[in-house]
Amino acid sequence: MAKEPDSTRRSERSRRAIFDAALALVGEAGYAKTTIEGIAARAGVGKQTIYRWWPSKAAVLLDAFLDLGAQAAEAYGEAEIPDTGDLEADLKHVLRATVDELNDPRHDAPSRALAAEGVINPELGAQFVERLLEPQLQLYVRRLAAAQEAGDVRPGVDPRIALELFVGPLAHRWLLRTLPLTHAYADAVVDYALHGLAPRP
Amino acid sequence: MAKEPDSTRRSERSRRAIFDAALALVGEAGYAKTTIEGIAARAGVGKQTIYRWWPSKAAVLLDAFLDLGAQAAEAYGEAEIPDTGDLEADLKHVLRATVDELNDPRHDAPSRALAAEGVINPELGAQFVERLLEPQLQLYVRRLAAAQEAGDVRPGVDPRIALELFVGPLAHRWLLRTLPLTHAYADAVVDYALHGLAPRP
Numbered sequence: 001m002a003k004e005p006d007s008t009r010r011s012e013r014s015r016r017a018i019f020d021a022a023l024a025l026v027g028e029a030g031y032a033k034t035t036i037e038g039i040a041a042r043a044g045v046g047k048q049t050i051y052r053w054w055p056s057k058a059a060v061l062l063d064a065f066l067d068l069g070a071q072a073a074e075a076y077g078e079a080e081i082p083d084t085g086d087l088e089a090d091l092k093h094v095l096r097a098t099v100d101e102l103n104d105p106r107h108d109a110p111s112r113a114l115a116a117e118g119v120i121n122p123e124l125g126a127q128f129v130e131r132l133l134e135p136q137l138q139l140y141v142r143r144l145a146a147a148q149e150a151g152d153v154r155p156g157v158d159p160r161i162a163l164e165l166f167v168g169p170l171a172h173r174w175l176l177r178t179l180p181l182t183h184a185y186a187d188a189v190v191d192y193a194l195h196g197l198a199p200r201p
Numbered sequence: 202m203a204k205e206p207d208s209t210r211r212s213e214r215s216r217r218a219i220f221d222a223a224l225a226l227v228g229e230a231g232y233a234k235t236t237i238e239g240i241a242a243r244a245g246v247g248k249q250t251i252y253r254w255w256p257s258k259a260a261v262l263l264d265a266f267l268d269l270g271a272q273a274a275e276a277y278g279e280a281e282i283p284d285t286g287d288l289e290a291d292l293k294h295v296l297r298a299t300v301d302e303l304n305d306p307r308h309d310a311p312s313r314a315l316a317a318e319g320v321i322n323p324e325l326g327a328q329f330v331e332r333l334l335e336p337q338l339q340l341y342v343r344r345l346a347a348a349q350e351a352g353d354v355r356p357g358v359d360p361r362i363a364l365e366l367f368v369g370p371l372a373h374r375w376l377l378r379t380l381p382l383t384h385a386y387a388d389a390v391v392d393y394a395l396h397g398l399a400p401r402p
Contacts, residue, residue: 030321032233087399112321119317119376120231129379137379144398154400160380161370161389162398168369169362175320175376178330178338179361188362196397197345197363198288199355 017043018050019064026061027109031117031124036060058124062131065114069132072101081143087152088194090143095166095186102174102181115175137163165193218244219251220265227262228310232318232325235262259325263332266315270333273302282344288353289395291344296367296387303375303382316376338364366394 021042025034036057040047054060073079082090101107118125140163147153153162169189173181222243227235237258241248255261274280283291302308319326341364348354354363370390374382 115377116317116320118378119320120313122378125378129377133377133379151400153398154396157393157398158389161386162393164370164373165366165390165393165398168371168373169365170369171373171377172365172369176316176330176334176372177319177323177326178334185362188359189366192358192363192366193394194397194399195355196395196399196401197354197358197366198395198397199352200397200401 014043014045014049015053018045018053018060019067022061022064023068023110026113031061031113031121034061034113058127061114062127065110065128065132068107068110069136072104072107075101081139083143083146085150087143087147087150088190091166091190091194092187094139095170095190096183098167098170099181099183099186102170112175137167140166162193166190215244215246215250216254219246219254219261220268223262223265224269224311227314232262232314232322235314237261259328262315263328266311266329266333269308269311270337273305273308276302282340284344284347286351288344288348288351289391292367292391292395293388295340296371296391297384299368299371300382300384300387303371313376338368341367363394367391 018039021039022034025038025042029038034057036050037047039057039060040050043050050060054063081094084090102111114124114128118128137160141159144153144157144159144162148155148157148159153159166189170181170186173179173185179185219240222240223235226239226243230239235258237251238248240258240261241251244251251261255264282295285291303312315325315329319329338361342360345354345358345360345363349356349358349360354360367390371382371387374380374386380386
């Protein structure tokens with residue numbers, strides 16, 4: 001393996017330190033009180049180092065979350081929804097992984113801070129949706145469209161709406177903390193959404 | 202009709218002015234920057250008038266939201282989910298009304314401010330759920346349990362989980378602003394949840 005130049009390794013170390021500092025700060029202090037200065041101080045880098053790579057606080061935080069998402073995808077295997085041919089098993093697998101990720105304390109505080117800010121700040125919310133959320137939702141669109149082609153989803157069902165029957169309930173429990181997020185809950189949501197609440201004739 | 206004593210009418214006017222001021226301020230400035238002093242100034246009452254009735258900012262805001270919810274229930278007929286014997290029609294009716302309420306600009310800013318604070322503030326979030334949200338969710342529990350008794354919901358389905366297939370997707374769209382909240386969307390959610398995404402044999 002070729003040796004990386006020192007400057008590349010230094011840059012990568014700074015980048016990592018900046019992301020860690022940004023996520024820690026936003027989780028502790030909230031979005032409004034997180035500043036580029038605070039991130040720089042905590043990361044042990046100059047403020048200009050951050051401004052060289054990112055134009056704003058929102059930009060560095062979104063990249064930090066994208067990086068966290070990439071790590072989660074590796075840890076929880078969420079890069080693509082598996083297609084074993086068994087839609088119910090595949091959806092239970094991915095919803096259980098989502099439950100684990102939402103319950104992971106490393107993700108909880110920063111993710112809540114970003115979500116809360118997005119609820120009241122339409123501009124940040126739109127960036128959050130476009131860069132972080134919608135790409136994840138498109139994984140469901142692809143899996144559900146494949147299932148539809150295989151005859152496992154009713155013709156006429158819109159996959160972009162259907163996926164919300166899976167992610168909506170989980171997000172609702174997580175954001176509003178109504179009841180515990182468990183694997184059993186994930187399984188029930190998949191069962192109810194696929195087979196319907198009404199009795200089958 | 203008996204004439205109300207002047208002091209009762211004055212109290213009711215103050216109460217209304219305090220609720221209006223609290224909702225307006227939290228919608229404009231956010232939860233953190235809303236203060237009892239600010240509410241009192243805007244409502245044109247003394248700060249002691251507020252402290253006589255409520256122990257804290259959270260308490261007056263929760264009561265203001267309960268009052269707003271009561272007004273919405275009147276405007277949108279949401280006090281109870283209708284039971285015409287047609288579960289699908291009844292659910293579409295209530296979900297369309299919820300869409301109208303979520304799209305109502307009078308509710309949007311204060312409701313977002315409270316929801317955002319609940320996402321990052323577990324204590325306020327728990328009060329919000331217990332006093333505002335869970336009573337609304339119990340309306341679904343009752344309607345779905347009645348439908349189950351009538352044979353319109355599969356035996357074994359847990360109504361407290363099932364309702365999240367209706368409210369979760371709507372809350373997801375509203376909170377995260379992914380796509381427009383429309384009556385057609387509400388209808389699709391009801392259709393998919395009741396009849397399932399999988400083809401019926």
